[in-house]
Amino acid sequence: MTVDEAADGTEQSRYRPAELGPDLPAVQLAPRLAQFAAVARLEHVTQAAALLGMPQPTLSRAVARLEEELGVDLLARQGRTVRLTRAGRLLLASVERALAEVERGAEAARAEADPAVGRVAFGFLHTMGTDTVPALLRGFRAAHPQVRFQLVQDYVAAMLERLQDGELDLCLVSPLPDDPAFVARSLDEQRLHLVVPADHRLAGRRRIRLREVAEEPFVGLERGYGLRAITDGFCAEAGFVPRLAFEGEEAETLRGLVAAGLGVALLPPALVPRPGVVELEVTAPRTRRAIGLAWAAGRPLTPPVRAFRDFVLSRRGRLLQHD
Structure with missing residues (x-):
């Protein structure tokens, strides 16, 4: 110097x-x-x-x-x-x-990727949060008890945006994205039922064709939700555009609106029977939605994320069965 x-x-x-x-x-x-x-x-x-x-x-x-x-x-x-x-x-x-x-x-970055205690940011549909996701987490944590999770419930478009931005690692979605920015794997199919009030004219039936309620008021999720796009598609396949009397953000709220006599709805099966409503099997069209797992294409997965992804994929065909 x-x-x-x-x-x-x-x-x-x-x-x-x-x-x-x-x-x-x-x-x-x-x-x-x-x-x-x-x-x-x-x-x-x-x-x-x-x-x-x-x-x-x-x-x-x-x-x-x-x-x-x-x-x-x-x-x-x-x-x-x-x-x-x-x-x-x-x-x-x-x-x-x-x-x-x-x-x-x-140190935080190393901990994030640690196979034993790392973190998984996992997004999923609201309708999967009551039973399916808890069952997945229980099964995975049996072998990986210290892996941490950040859980996010949202509608599909918002989850995919966060997935692309790196805020989420994996998403349980329906419908599956048709976009090269994502990798998506189908896991299972879920039947959608027509839910009607208990005193509805069709409540005594077990099965129904969707076009039989073409003139009925519907309650459904807001636009942007994957289930809304799917149910609108089924109605179009049956030859009509549903007349939405009420729109909401959560399936069980919609079931309550149906029980109050405010409309009918296409919804996943209730986990616990809901008083005041009857669920009918739809025979035409085939009202089933595909549920799958998505992640960002080309982005490396950390060991804990990869382990959880592989576990979820191992449940293919059994996702909606809870042991």
Whole structure:
């Protein structure tokens, strides 16, 4: 390090405030800051170079370059050792905090991918949340008891957007996306029933053709929900456009609206019989929806995500059966 000697014999930095350039981007400073911290901790360039696994001259040049870029002396040499200047102590305190934060971030990233205790961000349909998803989690956690889950219930379009953005790892969806941005695998089919009030004119029937209720008011999910698109498609196949009297966000709420006599609905089977409604099998068209698992194409899966994906795929054909 070169210093100038003042008239009174004291050392003076060769860097003048007028010579300071514009602020340097952190990305340019970062490698040399870590090298500076190693020298500052050990107060010895040769020992720091050995610790970092780099030649001592290379490390000396890196620290000198950092001083040149900042326009201040950070270290003062005393024989083979160095000591921090006041500016060096100020910088080291900030560098140590930054390096500690980086290490915390690195540890969090490692934990995220740890096969034993990593995290899976899993999205699924509202209608899967009562029974199907808890059964999947119970089965998976039997072999992976410490894997953590972030669970998200949402409609299909929103889940796929979050999947593409990397906020979710896997999604249980219906219908399956027809988009090269995603990989989707069909798992099972779920029958949709026509749900009518208990005092409805058709409540005594067991089966029905969907066109028989073409003039009835319907209650259904809001547009954007996968089930809404599917049920609209079945009605179109039966030759009519459903007249929506009420729209909601949750299947059990719709079942309650049906019980109140406000319309009929195409819904997945109720897990527990709901008073005030009757569920009829639809014989035409074939009102079944495919349920599958989707993930982003081309994005590597962490070990815990891959393990859960493989477990869910192993339930193909049995997804809706709960042991």
